[in-house]
Amino acid sequence: MARNKSKAPNKMALNRSRRNTAHAGRQKKTWKEMSPSGKAGTILGAVAQVSLLVAAQRDISRRPPELINGPKAAWRAASFVNFIGPMGYFVFGRRRSAAGK
Numbered sequence: 001m002a003r004n005k006s007k008a009p010n011k012m013a014l015n016r017s018r019r020n021t022a023h024a025g026r027q028k029k030t031w032k033e034m035s036p037s038g039k040a041g042t043i044l045g046a047v048a049q050v051s052l053l054v055a056a057q058r059d060i061s062r063r064p065p066e067l068i069n070g071p072k073a074a075w076r077a078a079s080f081v082n083f084i085g086p087m088g089y090f091v092f093g094r095r096r097s098a099a100g101k
Contacts, residue, residue, distance in 0.1 A: 048083075049082055052086035053079060053080065056075075056079040056086035056090065057076065059089075059090075059094070060072055060075055060076055060079070060093075063094065066095075067094065067095045068093055068094060068095065069092060069093050069094070075093045078093075
């Protein structure tokens with residue numbers, strides 16, 4: 001049996017090359033290449049994320065287990081997920097105390 005040795009690219013190779021060129025224009029910038037407003041936005045986002053994480057971890061440590069929906073360990077682990085974890089804990093993880101109602 002003779003194999004077809006034509007120079008035409010196969011479909012898989014063509015699709016792969018299209019995928020690679022689609023993202024070629026969107027490369028990540030280094031810190032030096034970022035604009036001052038881009039740097040400020042990155043710093044503000046990082047500060048907000050770390051602040052939420054610290055606040056959630058501190059609240060989990062200080063709050064009694066009967067005032068937390070679910071196990072503390074699960075909420076501790078979940079709070080390490082960027083923005084979503086700490087916000088989820090503050091919205092869904094805490095029970096309202098009887099004195100606060």
